[in-house]
Amino acid sequence: MKTTVIVNGNKLEWFAGMTIGDVLEKMNYTFRMLVIRVNGELVRKQNYATHEVPSGADIKVIHLISGG
Amino acid sequence: MTRISLEDLQKIRERKEQEDKSYKAVLLVCSGTSCSTSGSGNLLTVLRKEISHRKLSQDYRVEPSACIGYCSRGPVMIVQPEGILYEKVKSADIPEIIDCLIAGIPLERLCHKDTTTDNRVPLLKDISFFNRQQFIVMHNKGSAVPAGIEDAIAGGAYQGLAKALMMDKNAVITEIIKSGLRGRGGGGFPTGLKWQSAARSAEEKKEPPYVICNASIIEAEPHLVIEGMAIGAYALGASEGIIYLRREAPQVSARYNKAIQQARESGLLGSNILNTSFSFDIHIRSSAGAFVSGESSALIASLSGLAGEPTAKYIHNSEAGYKGKPTVINNLETWANIPAILERGADWYSSTGKSRKSSPGTKVLTMTGDIVNPGIIEVPLGTTLREIIYDIGEGLADQGQLKAVQTGGPSGGFLPVELLDLPLDYESLSEAGSMIGSGNISVISHKTCIVDTVRYSVSYLKDESCGKCTPCREGLIALSGILNRITSGQGKEGDIELMARIAESMQLASLCALGQTAANPVLSTIRYFRSEYEQHIRDGKCSAGVCKALLYYLINDNCTGCTACARNCPVQAIAGEVKKKHVIDQDKCIKCGVCYEVCKLNAVTVQ
Amino acid sequence: MIEIIIDGKKIEVAEGTTILDAARKNGIPIPTLCHRSTVEPYGACRLCIVDIREGNRTRLVTSCNYPVRKPVEVNTQSEKVRKTRKTLLEMMLSRWPNVNLIKQLAREYGVTSASYTHPLVDYSSNACILCGLCVNACSEIMWEDIIGFAGRGENRRVVMPFEKHYDACVGCSTCANICPTGAIQMTDDPNHPADDKRISRYGARVTDEVALYDIEQCRMREVGTAHLTEIMNDYDLLPTCNYKFGSHDEAGKLHSDVFKNKYLTQGVPDGCWLGCTMACAKVAEHFELKTGPYRGEKVLVDGPEYETVAGCGANMGIFDPEFVLETNFYCDTYGIDTISFGTTMAFVMECYEKGILNKERTGGLELRFGSAEAALEILHQMGTGQGFGVIVGQGIRRLKKIFAEKYNLSQQDIDFMQDIGMEAKGLEYSEYVTKESLAMQGGYGLALKGAQHDEAWLIFMDMVNNQIPTFQDKAEALHYFPMFRTWFGLVGLCKLPWNDVEPVDNAETDEPAKVPKHVEGYVNYFSGMTGREIDKKELILMSERVYNFQRVFNFRLGFGTREHDRIPYRSAGPVTDEEYESRAERYDKQLMEKWNYDITGKSTTEKREYLRKSREQDYQSLCDAVYRRRGWDENGVPTIEKMKQLKMDFPEVIAVLEKYYSSYTARSS
Incomplete structure (x- = not known):
């Protein structure tokens, strides 16, 4: 059975060992100024590549951008 | 002037030799700085006029010569091929000189008088001042090289480059490493290793490196330096070189400009040098006139249009220097050694120098002070201070007694008589609290006050400090103030300890070598001449009778x-x-x- | 990562990290004087020296600028270090005995008085200690070199050129703020602020943020707003071929790095606002023009901003950076807005592709998407008042009417133009694809001036972050942000430093999108300038008054009601089957999940038409929610209660509004 995580309200297929970095890649979130919370907990930028997300996690990737 | 090929070098050499043979004699007037200031330029003009007037131009060739180094005897004149040397020549002597020439005998009264035997010594090779020296950088002393590039080639110029161009670039670097040559600017870093490091960086970064000549004012013939830089550029893959001259020496700049121009016209600089695929050109840039701009990072700042202030050097120039590219900065004397290494081989070079323990090669020195023979000399590294002062310098002038030797320039340490047998090499002098530095040997007699001399050195360095870092700027201000007090009879207990503390902090914490070495005069004199300080402070006495306030x-x-x-x-x-x-x-x-x-x-x- | 040891503690650091940074990050204190994180380490005071061991030898190095490149053992408090630091402090104290910073540091090393009389002793407590921070800040942060060091050794001093006051100094106070002793004072401010130090305190914070973080945030200092092009393309929001699509394979040709590496001059102070640290106005110098009256000349192009890259580029289907620069230049020269030009041209090009225009009608120009030469020809015509360009120069709203009348178009074509003509209230849309963001549709459609994003920019908040899912959430955003953003116009401040740079801890605040620390700053600038204490609520109230007043002006011109807040369908959804299919998966999903529409067996056209009805309905519901939140009636007219609440119920104002209360008829559902 497939398990998922929720990213900004969208379902994303999960795999064991999935990191924030993977999430960003799959969602094609290339923007630099992000605020990421996994189940409400803030994850710092330097940890994106290593922080693993559990299956079923509610992930908020807030882009702080306001146009030119 | 036409482009020269490799074969042409030999042909030119032979042709010039033949030409010189066609003359009865070649008359050479020393054009070194010291002789120039004594009027050798005028002498040359008068000589030429007289020769022409007597219609002897076919028989006698007249040229300026490369610096001979016999500064106390200038203006100096040499007659080749015999090798006769005339001292203190005046314009009025010219007619008689020519008469003797025609007669085929030396003019005795202008010949050197041996100080021990009182005999006249007409030939240069017999004069004791010269025969303890070894000439690599100054091997063309007394020759007509300054006349032009063909004379330089006749004197051997560009042979080294010709050889290098036949070798693989890396083989050239290996040769320099094998030779054991160390930087002559004062640092003494192994030149070959510096080149190797830069070559590696250039390859990794895929960026062409720069070669720069830090031209302290010494009398090396421009073509020697140009050739050395060309060899280095070839080995490193550089196509641009810079000679950084001091603004204080305009006549040097004229000489270099002429040499570069002639080298370009002959195809020895520019594209396809000696008709090979190697291209390299040199530009002359001038400092704004400051001692500190000779420091390598300050030099780079100056070249970049900034004030000549040093910066951190934790990333070496060989990795990122001028314009952020791998850069080799070598002292002028270092570059001047390179052609000989290529021409005669690293094995030969590594066998020069006095002993196995010291570095190979020679050092050009300026000997000054209370010495019989002040001048510019070139001696094998490892020669002792005693030999330099007494054999070459022929001892103290005016019945002086040797008190101290300051080696390396104004930031050199002062060494006592007990250390006269120290060999001239990097480690020995450094351990003793001094340095080879710029190669200045200042001989100090009993008539000189050490404290006053240190005061002078410190005051000079204080004026030259760029002022960026605390220890050098504040240290030199403080030391200068304290030394001024001591020499005017207002020394206090505790002054010596305070100076030592300040000087130590300069040595350890200064941003560049100016501040670091500026501690040497103070620390070495406290170490070896403490009693003289104590005398000034406690007894209010200056035994040399120099410090007026204490008289x-x-x-x-x-x-x-x-x-x-x-x-x-x-x-x-x-x-x-x-x-x-x-x-x-x-x-x-x-x-x-x-x-x-x-x-x-x-x-x-x-x- | 490299392992180093500092005072016996093992630490892992990235290559290139300085010993000082590594130590401080690990709670190991090292004294400094001439160091600040916002400028490059200078290495002048030498207090930060540490003892390092390399093989057998140890030596002192300055930790502020020693980069770690291999394992090293560091001692920050060895006897040699302490002794040397002590002597350095002795010397400093001798020269500057009353500077508190030095007295403090000296005391820590057991030095309480001068060891000798310094010939240049300065007894001032605000003495200049030659740390160079001011010089380096002016040079590195402001990209000016208005102050510098003169003189050597004991004559070293900080001066303006030739020791005269230099006019180029605009009093940005960066040097005064960074000076550790107060040796630099600001004087004679012609604006007479009530409390200039209060303004400085908050302003200096932003200066530091820009200096430290811009390079890893928006890169405004490097490329300005043009950094947005690649981001919009990545998120499928870059208007391409008249907003049909949101990305393109060739968009990389317009990447900000292309402009940075080849065209934009780096490291020069801002052309729009001297003294601004963000300095995002970029220029391309020595650009050779290929067309027009200055053809062949090398000119300075002021730009390009993102809008120009997208509008005079991707939106026309042209991916040539030099076209962007040339168009930027000539629009500036002719006095034509690049957004209006870009969006209008995109409309014209789609009309040409549809057959509404042809060579005869355009005077021989083939105006397809991607036709750069023809587009520039139109621009020159527009600027010089000739040919078809004169017609195009009237803008989309009038063009729709002109084309309909002149070319005797079918109703289908007329409807098509209405759908694809990207204008609202007569103003051409700026360059963001709003198709999938209802909130942003409102942002454009409800904006008082017309379709511009200065009031609200909510695409990411809405579409990507999914932070405003309900109508109420969107309405709340469409209240706060327009009110907040209007405030900048009230006080004459640029809004970019508000959120194009952020404090590092912004992520941890409750509402990072509002950048609360910067809002605090604005409140303090206002109070510091005027002497009037306000809070952030009052800031919004100020704007609300003006905003509603602007709405009243619109009414006075006849533009105020709901019907004028309508938008072309291209901005809300796919107009053509081609567009639907380019995002079929998304649209199918929405139809199924949101609208419970069974798509099995339905054609693209059928699905598209159903989606359209739903989205148009959504937009109206959004308007309902927004009007309610803003205190306006169902026709979008500010109510009397609202005007009373804002203390704007002047008789002249009410007189205008009253006409609209009575003319409203209830909208049928």
Whole structure:
């Protein structure tokens, strides 16, 4: 059975060992100024590549951008 | 001038040799800085005129010669092929010189007089000043090389480059490493390793490197430097070189410009040098006139249009230097050694130098001070200070007694007589608290006050400090102030310790070598001449009689009360009745010495 | 990562990290004087020296600029270090005995008085200690070199050129703020602020943020707003071929790096606002023009901003950076807005592709998407008042009417133009694809001036972050942000430093999108300038008054009601089957999940038409929610209660509004 995580309200297929970095890649979130919370907990930028997300996690990737 | 090929070099050499043989003699007037300031330029003109006037131009060739180094005897003239040397030549001597030439005999009164035998020594090779030296950088001394590039080639120029161009680039670097050559700018870093490091960086970064010549003012022939840089550029894959000259020496710049121009015209600089695929050109850039701009990071700043202030050097120039590219900065003397290494081989070079323990090669030195033979000399590394001072320098002048030797320039340490047998090499001098530095050997006699000399060195360095970092700027201000006090009789207990502390912090924490080495004069004299400081501070005495404030003029019993001194004293410091012994008021006395001069009875003494 | 040891503690650091940074990050204190994180380490004071061991030898190095490149053992408090630091402090104290910073540091090393009389002793407590921070800040942060060091050694001093006052100094106070002793004072401010130090305190914070973080945030200092092009493309929001699509394979040709590496001059102070640290106005110098009256000349192009890259580029289907620069230049020269030009041209090009225009009608120009030469020809015509360009120069609203009348178009074509003509209230849309963001549709459609994003920019908040899912959430955003953003116009401040740079801890605040620390700053600038204490609520109230007043002006011109807040369908959804299919998966999903529409067996056209009805309905519901939140009636007219609440119920104002209360008829559902 497939398990998922929720990213900004969208379902994303999960795999064991999935990191924030993977999430960003799959969602094609290339923007630099992000605020990421996994189940409400803030994850710092330097940890994106290593922080693993559990299956079923509610992930908020807030882009702080306001146009030119 | 046409482009020269590899074969042409040899042809030109042969042709010039033949040409010189066609003359009865070649007359050379030394064009080094010292002889120039003594009027050798004018001498040359007069000589040429006289030769022409006597219609002897087919028989005698007249040219300026490369620096001979016999500065105390200038203007110097040399007659080739015999190798006769004339000292202190004046324009008035010219007619007689030519008469002797025609007669085929030397003009004895202008020949060197041996100080021990009193005999005249007409030939350069027999003069003791020269025969203890070894000439690599100055091997063309006394030759017509300054006349132009063909004379330089006749003197061997560009042979080294020709050889290098036949070798693989890396093989050239290996040769320099094998030679054991160390940087002659004062740092003494192994030149070959510096090149290797830069070559590696250039390859990794895929960026062409730069080669830069840090031209301290020494008398090396421009073509020697140009050739050395070309060899280096070839080995490193550089196509641009810069010679960074001091603004204080405009005549050097003219000489280099002429040499570069001729080299370009002959295809020895520019595209396809010696008709190979190697292209390289040199530009001359000038400093704004500051001692500190000779420091390599300050040099780079200056070249980049900034003030000549040093910056951190934790990332070496060989990795990122000029314009952020791998850069080799070598001292002019270092570059001048390169052609010989290529021409005669690393094995030969590594066998020069006095002993296995010291570095190979020679060092060009300027010997100054209370010495019989001040001048520019070139000696194998490892030669002892004693040999330099007594054999080559022929000892102290004016019956002086040797007190100290300051080696390396104004930031060199002062070494006592006990250390005269130290060999001239990087480690020995450094351990003793001094350095090879710029190669200055300053001979100090008993008539010189060490404290006053240190005061002078420190004051010079204080003016040259760029002022960026605390220890050098504040340290030199503080030391200068303290030394001024000591030499004016206001030294305090604790001054020596304070100076030592300040100097140590300069040595350890200064941003660049100016501040670091500026500690040497202070620390070495505290180490070896502490008693002289103590004398000034505790006893208020200057044994050399130099520090005016510590001199006392006293009137002794010889005084008959003639009032001559009192009448001449500019500050009315002498009191006394006619025909009664006079007294000097020490508080008013300004130590001008007029009373001492006017007294005919030896009644005024100086303590 | 490299392992180093500092005072016996093992630490892992990235290559290139300085020993000082590594130590401080690990709670190991090292004294400094001339160091600040916002400028490059200078290495002048030498207090930060540490003892390092390399093989057998140890030596002192300055930790502020020693980069770690291999394992090293560091001692920050060895005897050699302490002794040397002590001597350095002795010397500093001798020269500057009353500077508190030095007295403090000296005391820590057991030095309480001068060891000798310094010939240049300065007894002032505000003495200049030659740390160079002011010089380096002016040079590195402001990209000016208005102050510098003169003199050597004991004559070293900080001066303006030739020791005269230099006019180029605009009093940005960066040097005064960074000076550790107060040696630099600001004087004679012609604006007479009530409390200039208060303004400085908050302003200096932003200066530091820009200096430290811009390079890893928006890169405004490097490329300005043009950094947005690649981001919009990545998120499928870059208007391409008249807003049909949101990305393109060739968009990389317009990447900000292309402009940075080849065209934009780096490191020069801002052309729009001297003294601004963000300095995002970029220029391309020595650009050779290929067309027009200055053809062949090398000119300075002021730009390009993102809008120009997208509008005079991707939106026309042209991916040539030099076209962007040339168009930027000539629009500036002719006095034509690049957004209006870009969006209008995109409309014209789609009309040409549809057959509404042809060569005869355009005077021989083939105006397809991607036709750069023809587009520039139109621009020159527009600027010089000739040919078809004169017609195009009237803008989309009038063009729709002109084309309909002149070319005797079918109703289908007329409807098509209405759908694809990207204008609202007569103003051409700026360059963001709003198709999938209802909130942003409102942002454009409800903006008082017309379709511009200065009031609200909510695409990411809405579409990507999914932070405003309900109508109420969107309405709340469409209240706060327009009110907040209007405030900048009230006080004459640029809004970019508000959120194009952020404090590092912004992520941890409750509402990072509002950048609360910067809002605090604005409140303090206002109070510091005027002497009037306000809070952030009052800031919004100020704007609300003006905003509603602007709405009243619109009414006075006849533009105020709901019907004028309508938008072309291209901005809300796919107009053509081609567009639907380019995002079929998304649209199918929405139809199924949101609208419970069974798509099995339905054609693209059928699905598209159903989606359209739903989205148009959504937009109206959004308007309802927004009007309610803003205190306006169902026709979008500010109510009397609202005007009373804002203390704007002046008789002249009410007189205008009253006409609209009575003319409203209830909208049928």
